[in-house]
Amino acid sequence: MKIGVLALQGAFAEHQSVLESLGVEVVQVRLPQHLAQLDGLIIPGGESTTIGKLAEDFNLIQPLRLFGREHAIWGTCAGAIFLSKDIGRRQPLLELMNITVARNAFGRQVDSFEVDLSMPCLLEVDPVDRPFRTVFIRAPIIESVGKGVEILSQLSDGRIVAARQGQLLATSFHPELTGDDRFHRYFMELAK
């Protein structure tokens, strides 16, 4: 299996090392031609304005949209913002997922937090039911989901933090920072 990580800016090396530990061949994607032959793509956390601007400057928006119609894409944090249809402000988006997202929904860095969340979808890759440690860093939330989107996880107050639409996956939090590879294995199933 060959999975790309969008390497314009952000925590792409962290995703790469989890994938490599699972025996996946990883390609860093900085230009459209790097998408060839990939089974899936991860868009990492970082600054969504920076990632969006560089994607526009290097003509990646359209190739990424086409890629996402046929292949699995997983966006974490800034990546989830980039995958969404609408964020209530002007910046480049892929508009692939039928979700609206609010940036910096929990406040500033001093409000960033960790919490254990129940993640029933992970039973598909690991039969031992246990919570998943989620790390939220200046994180967005998924404000609303449209047709075809399944909610995978919510905070105790009901706010949506993980969703899936077919082979597209969005998480507000950072599974690449926790040392728990279940979410990466879940994504590999989507990319098969």
Add this chain to the structure above:
Amino acid sequence: MEQKVGSFEVKKGLAQMLKGGVIMDVVNAEHAKIAEDAGACAVMALERVPADIRADGGVARMSDPEIILKIMDTVSIPVMAKCRIGHFVEAQILEAIGVDYIDESEVLTPADEAHHIYKHDFKVPFVCGCRNLGEALRRIGEGAAMIRTKGEAGTGDVVEAVRHARTVLGEIRRLQNMPEEEVMAFSKEIGAPYEVVLETRRLGRMPVVNFAAGGIATPADAALMMQLGVDGVFVGSGIFKSGDPARRASAIVKATTHFQDAKILAEVSRNLGGAMVGRQISALTEEEKLATRGW
């Protein structure tokens, strides 16, 4: 489901999200907007850029919170601000107004000539400067969640940034290749906490993100630091002391992403207008060097 704020994981995590990016010094909301539009992954809010601090002389302190708050209102990206070395009350004030990162910086006049801030006590993360591995690991021991090599701020001369990056990365290579029984003596020699030394040896890198700073003025400078092996770059005076800040800022962002692609580097380096005039390090007196501040 108990939420935990201000953990080291969360502090270090924000720096991980900044990797591969450019953090730009800005002195007002208008500059901050230019930086964000150019693709900066964060801004450093200041009253004066280091080149002006150098030129003006006198005591350099934390900026007026009003300036920082205006910048925080203007941009959606993280906002950092500087406090003086050892000045934990300036740090408390910066935390209270909600900045995303504090730079305990040698660019400002030190408030304590022996001690840095005990950074574990804060919810807000800190970045600190270093010239070598020992200095970096002492700062991590005190709670820094991100490190930057110091270079020599406000000069536009990249030579010190290169020296400090090579020193740190070279010491890590040496640490990795020595037999186990030499690690304690190495730890003593560089004056760093043994546990952090062991972790660095195990990881083959510092346990936190490491950016380069101090003298980066061109897209080629940024790519040079990235190729040497740092995680991202700070650009201070290099942008807003140049002829065309918006264009240069955008070019440095592109060069940091495509640091290994010489064709793209050539393309983005074209027609940028004048770079900052700068000052050669070799023409500075010892008293003028900022990098020697920090203990």
